[in-house]
Amino acid sequence: MIVAEKKPVEEIIEYVQDCRKILILGCNECVTVCEAGGKKEVGVLASTLRMYFLNQGKEVKIDEITLERQCDHEYLEEIRDVADQYDAIISLACGVGVQFMAEKYHSVPIYPGVNTCFLGATEERGLWTERCQACGNCMLGITGGICPVSRCAKRLLNGPCGGSSNGKCEISKDLDCAWQLIIDRLKALDRLDDYEKICPIKDWSTDRAGGPRKVVREDVQI
Amino acid sequence: MSVKTPSKLEKILSEGHLAVTSECGPPRGSDPDAVKKKAELIKDYVDAVNITDNQTSVTRMSSLSACIHLKLMGVEPVLQMVTRDRNRIAIQSDILGAASFDIFNMLCLSGDHQSFGDCPQGQNVHDLDSMQLLQTVHLMRDEGKFLGGADINRPPKMFVGAAANPFADPFEIRTPRLAKKIAAGAEFIQTQCIYNLDKFEEWMKQICDRGLHEKVYILAGVTPLKSAGMAKFMKNRVPGMDVPDDVVKRMADTPKEKQPEEGINICVETIERLKSVEGVKGFHIMAIEWEEKVPGIVERAGLYPRPKIEAEN
Incomplete structure (x- = not known):
């Protein structure tokens, strides 16, 4: 699978600090298995950002969606009707998913929420190593x-x-x-x-x- | 082994003399005198001088240009080339460049990982590995061909060598690995620094048992220790180095001001003992930033004067 790890939240905040409406988009495939960009991590990042904006006194709407896959046209179509509503989409998919999103939704900025690391395997919970x-x-x-x-x-x-x-x-x-x-x-x-x-x-x-x-x-x- | 190149080193080895090589690290700057001075100190005491190629991955003056400085002062250089920093285009190009200055010796290496050096964030190339580099030099020399298949006008005439570490793991392939390097084209071998003589002799025995000592000239690598601290550092911190406890103890038991002398004594004793080991055809003295000690070591080890053989051009 493709192994990724979460980006530092400070870097993500840099991207989206002036936005008013943000979508955090998870992926149910590899990044879920390596616990970097699945539904759980979408929730954690959303809470962190909500807390941040609250402390800044900013009113920012943050939505959470996790798709089956972001490297497949069919699943990306599921957000066709809502994508344009956002000032930014933070994709927690691998670099493939982020780019596929950007190719499909031209008018919304797509930012990566993870660093894509390598093709690897789970050796044990919390330890992923490269194989290919x-x-x-x-x-x-x-x-x-x-x-x-x-x-x-x-x-x-x-x-x-x-x-x-x-x-x-x-x-x-x-x-x-x-x-x-x-x-x-x-x-x-x-x-x-x-x-x-x-x-x-x-x-x-x-x-x-x-x-x-x-x-x-x-x-x-x- | 028949002589295939105009290399003085090859000629000395083929005539059955114990060869002596040493090495100089190029400077961290562009002053040619830095490398010329080192070469001047040792040139009458060795047959050829290796020029290291960004050793320990620290950026320095290029090996090729330092080799040219030596060549122009009449010293026979051994061009060290690592596969870490060049792809196959640059490798072939640098070999031709060296050949254009009639540099006749080359040592093929993979090179230390860049994380040890001053550019740990850089890429490494490793388009070829050291075995494939040996094959490449042979293709260029013996068949006069580029890797791409085209003919080379005035092919290089390199006496080709490789490194061997008798102490590296995995144990099972210490001898097969040498056999593989010979099969890839290594004509001479310069070994890792030897402090564990028993283990080295055991390795040499395996080599002789397979008859490999008749296919390649093995130069035993030695490095004089400057201090007990250096002995400990090499033992504990340098990958693939085997410094036995008794060597560390001998250095540590020596008063600090006498340690450099003791390090040289150990080096000379090592050469004396290894001279009689079957298959050892010479010595590679790596006096790291201590080149001025090489003449004394060569003299005391009974390897001076060097055979008078003029390099061909």
Whole structure:
């Protein structure tokens, strides 16, 4: 899923301090799971802003809506009739949702309420970690199912750097060395000999480097 | 191993001499004398001088330009290149630039993570990794081709090396990793600083058991300790460094004013012991901001005078 975290409320206030009518728009997908932009967080942000404006002696109407998804035209249409009433919409969706909103509703400013962080998973309640950088050319098949692109700080494709120590990365003792994990996994799979196969220079044109990407599937297009 | 380049370092190694290399860090400024003075101190005591490439991710004068300063004063440089700061276009371009000044040695590295340096908020590139950089230099040299497939007019003639850390984890791949670097094209290896001699000798034995010592020249890396504090810092704070307790204790038990001398004693003793280890073909003396001590170390370790071999141009 896409993992996000809440923006500091001060930054959000900067965006909307002169508004009189604000919609806070949550999303029921990834940002709900990572507890950054679901219905609960919409409520918390709305209360915080109401408190702030009250203390400022300002009368500001703040509404709360949480959509099933913000990365889908169909669900965004649900606010078609009300969107124009607001001076600003704070979207708590990921960067995809914020942009899709902005593309659909031209006349209302849309502000992000979260920072979109990475593609990751919930390791435990309150701990999300990165697993994928969407390089567009998955190599998990040769690395024992552990991704060096997203999990090695130098995205090294042919083994650990000299900074791997006791299973940890040189940049932080809290971070596993991806190559230690890969080696452990190859060993468990009885494939340690595969380590010596040189991974050729990667084609990064399917990554961010190749420019904004699209997937076109003519077979499923209507 | 047949000689493939005009490198003086390669020639010395191929003739069976124990090679001696050292390194100079370029300055945090544009004064060429800073690097020239360091080179002047050591040039008669070493066969080639590595120029570090923004080591520890701290911005400095570029390795290539410092190498050119050395080349112009008749010192044989080893161009260190990290994959952290350049994509494949810049890498090939800098290799050609170095070749245009007849720089004949190169050390391929991934580089420290930028979070250690003065630009922790910067991007890292790592378009290639160090293995792929080795392959790239070989493609350019041996096949005269760019990565894009076009021919190179006057291909570079680089003697290509890589680093190895005998003490890094994971343990299982310490030797396979070297084998992989050799397969990718490493012709010489400069190791991480060695303080744990037993562990290094164990690593060398594994290498010899696989016959890898006949495929690559291994230069054992040594760094003289200046103080007990430095020993502790390297032990505890430098990733991938193995400084045994008895080395730290020996430094700490020495009166402060005598510690620099003791650090040099340890360094000389290390070289003496490792000279007889099978597969060790030379030494890489990294006297960090202490270049003036290199001549004394080389002399005391019985590695002076250096073989007289003229560099080709």
